[in-house]
Amino acid sequence: MTVTYENIKVCKQSGARLGRVHTPHGTIDTPVFMPVGTQATVKAMTTEELKEIEAQIILSNTYHLYLRPGHKLIEKAGGLHKFMNWDRAILTDSGGFQVFSLGDLRKITEEGVEFRSHLDGSKHFISPEKAIEIQNALGSDIIMAFDECAPYPAEHTYVKNSLERTTRWAKRCKEAHQKPDQQALFGIIQGGMYKDLREQSANEIIELDFPGYAVGGLSVGEPKHLMYEVLEYTTPWMPANKPRYLMGVGTPDCLIEGVIRGIDMFDCVLPTRIARNGTAMTSVGKVVIKNAQYTEDFLPLDPNCECYTCKNYSRAYLRHLYKAQEILSARLVTYHNLHFLIDLMKQIRKAIMEDRLLDFRKEFFQKYGYEV
């Protein structure tokens, strides 16, 4: 198989799994956080810097790359890895989440989704087959089935119809996939916040036998305890010998809680997006760098951090850069935030190895200022 999961151990304090995901572009230590490079670039970062902070895999977006610059151009360039100068693993989403988020600009039928481009209003159609064709052209290591992500809140009937369509589309994706020897197609479990529907979706999707599975439809506005509840009962239905990916999750608390419930892979735009708004994740909680309290604060962004930003620049300087709208502001805070989450995952893996992940959670939450 193209992508395989190797389990190293399960934490004695929880269902957390320490493992490795082997891909055509290298092996990934899990649990892992994947920085998001929506438009074939992790915003404000070079791929060299991603390696410095030890990113092992990044995520890119099928919807965005299809519209611009176009998957055919990227195929001509030799694939997404070569185009963006990244020789480690890449996961691409299917574009489903993005087109569903277009609201009035899209129309869903059994065949697929008709939508208008957010860039120029032009009309497009993405079907399960098209989503796979695009991802085959991009050449990412892990590609995702085209699914329908129900909003929150949503009625039981709506979610049931939606998950059943997701199953039918998953089958079509599998049949359309042209490069199973080079790219691993992951299935996505839907079902909203309904236990019976999650179970139905898990059964149907796992029945199709994908090399990996994602939990979709979470982190869509529901309270965190609901997300944890869904994970709590869903992950035990997922095969132990395949990677488990929780889509769109990236706050430190959700990462830890997700790992505790058996998740291996995460992605989220949060660390890079808030960085550009001048907000840093640090070992002592959020630092909103524009705040006046940092005007004459010559300490590093995070005094406990060893990253390039924290070793070389002060909060006062970062605040100045932010106020002056300098590009270096986005760069330095993005670098720090991604380093922070990747380092957090490293600490999580260590805590699993030492069978103390629940203790680690308690310590981390106390320092970060979360309710314990």
Place this chain on the structure above:
Amino acid sequence: MTVTYENIKVCKQSGARLGRVHTPHGTIDTPVFMPVGTQATVKAMTTEELKEIEAQIILSNTYHLYLRPGHKLIEKAGGLHKFMNWDRAILTDSGGFQVFSLGDLRKITEEGVEFRSHLDGSKHFISPEKAIEIQNALGSDIIMAFDECAPYPAEHTYVKNSLERTTRWAKRCKEAHQKPDQQALFGIIQGGMYKDLREQSANEIIELDFPGYAVGGLSVGEPKHLMYEVLEYTTPWMPANKPRYLMGVGTPDCLIEGVIRGIDMFDCVLPTRIARNGTAMTSVGKVVIKNAQYTEDFLPLDPNCECYTCKNYSRAYLRHLYKAQEILSARLVTYHNLHFLIDLMKQIRKAIMEDRLLDFRKEFFQKYGYEV
């Protein structure tokens, strides 16, 4: 003296000087191009990257830093070098050029210039004494006298009054300078496009005995041949044992022509500004990366360049980044443009050493597409 000039040789084909400028933060090989870091950051670059491309000295702006974050804050931070994490040489301008550029927002008197901030409209006053006080607080290695830069075109009488005021202000700057043992104050020769006025200004300013001299009031909209003419007769009046700085110049042709006429130091926002607009300086002329012709061009930005951008990314990718308004676009093109000009200065120094700068100019102009 704080800053000294050491001449290595004069090119046998022209008045071009190969030399070294010794500063409290290291020795600079001249002729040199100084990247501009207006707001205590060379836009889109880290200081680590500036070292990678072998920048030896950068320029920063008194006017901007005075308004934001304030020179007192920077002094508290330990000076501009420490604040921005740059341990090589820094030159700061006096703020004169910026406040004069404010047009209706400023009022010039013998005492100084009253102006309104371009940020919030607040009222400020900068005198020669204030300009030096600010620069003393910033701690830059080379500080500039507060001068009046006449516009182009301007009447003889206007320019004469303006240069004479510049002389009186230069005297006041020298008297106000509190740290001559740590910071070298350079005088500025004005006089517009009038030979008699340039001579008068050169005599008056050089009489005041500064450790270095700048030619100001050029590159303000005049045709290039006028600039060359002024340099042609002005530099011979300047002492051979002091550095000579041509302010605000940074196109490849003007750099070469300036060196031929005996200039040692240059600065300009051009390479960084056009980079953010997607324009690259390359060995075969300008490349406007947004142009459709680069859509499927998988060559490097400059096939003859060895910089990080050119070694790792294609024109097609850079065009995509530019169209997608990604920060990485500004980063990669800025990196390349600064590398290009710094490398050009290296080639110029080599050509002086080999007594073939006029031949080099001919070869370079032909490749770049300038008229020879």
